[in-house]
Amino acid sequence: MPDSPLSGPALLARIDALAAISAEPGRLSRLYLTPEHRRANDLVAAWMREAGMAVREDSLGNVIGRYEGDRPGLPALLIGSHLDTVRDAGKYDGMLGVLSGIAVVAELHAQGRRRPFAIEVIGFGDEEGTRFQSTLIGSRAIAGAFDPAVLDKRDADGVRLGDALAAFGKDPGAWATAAHDPAEVLAYAELHIEQGPVLESLDRAVGVVSAIAGATRLAVTVEGFAGHAGTVPMTLRRDALAAAAEMVLAVETLCSGRERLVGTVGRIEAAPGATNVIPGRVRFTIDLRADRDALRLERVAAVRAGLEAIAARRNVGIAFETLHESPAVACHPALMAQFAAAATALGLDAPELPSGAGHDAMAMAGLTDIAMLFVRCDRGISHNPAESITAADAEAGARVLARFVDHFQPASDRAP
Ligand SMILES: [Zn+2]
Numbered sequence: 001m002p003d004s005p006l007s008g009p010a011l012l013a014r015i016d017a018l019a020a021i022s023a024e025p026g027r028l029s030r031l032y033l034t035p036e037h038r039r040a041n042d043l044v045a046a047w048m049r050e051a052g053m054a055v056r057e058d059s060l061g062n063v064i065g066r067y068e069g070d071r072p073g074l075p076a077l078l079i080g081s082h083l084d085t086v087r088d089a090g091k092y093d094g095m096l097g098v099l100s101g102i103a104v105v106a107e108l109h110a111q112g113r114r115r116p117f118a119i120e121v122i123g124f125g126d127e128e129g130t131r132f133q134s135t136l137i138g139s140r141a142i143a144g145a146f147d148p149a150v151l152d153k154r155d156a157d158g159v160r161l162g163d164a165l166a167a168f169g170k171d172p173g174a175w176a177t178a179a180h181d182p183a184e185v186l187a188y189a190e191l192h193i194e195q196g197p198v199l200e201s202l203d204r205a206v207g208v209v210s211a212i213a214g215a216t217r218l219a220v221t222v223e224g225f226a227g228h229a230g231t232v233p234m235t236l237r238r239d240a241l242a243a244a245a246e247m248v249l250a251v252e253t254l255c256s257g258r259e260r261l262v263g264t265v266g267r268i269e270a271a272p273g274a275t276n277v278i279p280g281r282v283r284f285t286i287d288l289r290a291d292r293d294a295l296r297l298e299r300v301a302a303v304r305a306g307l308e309a310i311a312a313r314r315n316v317g318i319a320f321e322t323l324h325e326s327p328a329v330a331c332h333p334a335l336m337a338q339f340a341a342a343a344t345a346l347g348l349d350a351p352e353l354p355s356g357a358g359h360d361a362m363a364m365a366g367l368t369d370i371a372m373l374f375v376r377c378d379r380g381i382s383h384n385p386a387e388s389i390t391a392a393d394a395e396a397g398a399r400v401l402a403r404f405v406d407h408f409q410p411a412s413d414r415a416p
Pocket residue numbers: 082093094127192
């Protein structure tokens with residue numbers, strides 16, 4: 001009797017087989033609409049067929065396996081994640097979610113069981129946005145929120161997305177056909193590595209995601225006055241970098257001590273940038289995220305006020321530019337409860353935690369109710385070849401997902 005498809009070693013063997021498909025020898029880089037994407041889709045499609053699914057590939061290159069319910073044509077529970085990677089990626093981000101979904105269906109198929117709903121497992125073609133600098137292309141298309149202007153985006157070699165689609169064997173004019181009909185969908189569930197250190201610090205294998213954090217990104221420009229580092233006395237300076245240094249620490253202070261809120265200054269540039277010149281202008285970025293929009297907006301206002309006060313006291317100018325603003329996306333409480341119950345039934349305690357990173361589930365929330373299950377990963381490392389999980393945790397995640405599917409009920413406000 002072969003191992004269950006849900007076994008940790010079985011899952012990790014497939015992770016390794018998929019991770020071997022890369023554009024670069026010795027490291028994993030698999031970008032949207034490349035020959036590697038084609039090979040990955042073909043391998044995943046073969047596994048889907050083996051698990052009893054009918055496979056199709058939509059107009060944006062998403063690969064979709066469908067396992068019918070008790071009778072053909074029933075609305076579907078969607079389970080998915082992405083098959084593209086960043087450059088020099090880890091091998092679990094995205095892929096674990098797709099392979100876990102296939103394993104859950106393979107187990108049902110092996111046992112000759114069907115559910116009173118269809119199951120569709122989706123391998124999204126592009127989540128990371130590495131090639132065309134536009135994230136969530138695959139899931140946005142399925143959720144009916146694809147912006148056709150994206151077809152004109154170009155990669156680093158100048159290749160238009162629309163032309164890359166055609167080279168992949170797709171009709172770029174048919175993008176709208178990828179959209180799912182909301183009436184045919186019951187919910188969307190995604191299993192994903194946490195990409196953060198919280199589960200590890202709590203010594204838990206899996207966690208139930210409460211929401212995908214909303215984010216505000218600001219560019220801040222501080223205007224001082226450049227001058228000779230030797231001749232201008234300290235009392236007469238308007239040093240933009242010294243002011244910015246105080247502001248960076250203020251961001252840290254203002255974003256500390258509040259649960260599920262984080263703030264980061266990730267980039268800073270000082271001009272003119274010479275050893276013997278007082279910095280006249282500094283630009284830096286602020287990335288602020290929270291799982292509640294009210295908290296995030298309140299802190300953005302507090303940060304702006306705090307930085308303006310520093311600027312006034314130091315007699316430097318300050319200007320803010322909003323680079324990005326996205327609301328938090330909540331997971332459905334009824335589905336969260338079903339994931340938690342599935343974990344409990346397997347003897348696992350699954351704490352609730354927000355996702356600080358974006359996921360396909362964000363786009364899918366425009367189509368249907370969403371839920372996410374996080375699996376612990378080593379030191380929270382992700383987007384890095386050092387990404388790692390244990391076979392036991394991979395199996396725990398897949399078994400919780402299987403149990404969730406076995407007991408799945410659409411959220412009451414969406415029952416057919
Ligand atoms: Zn991911």
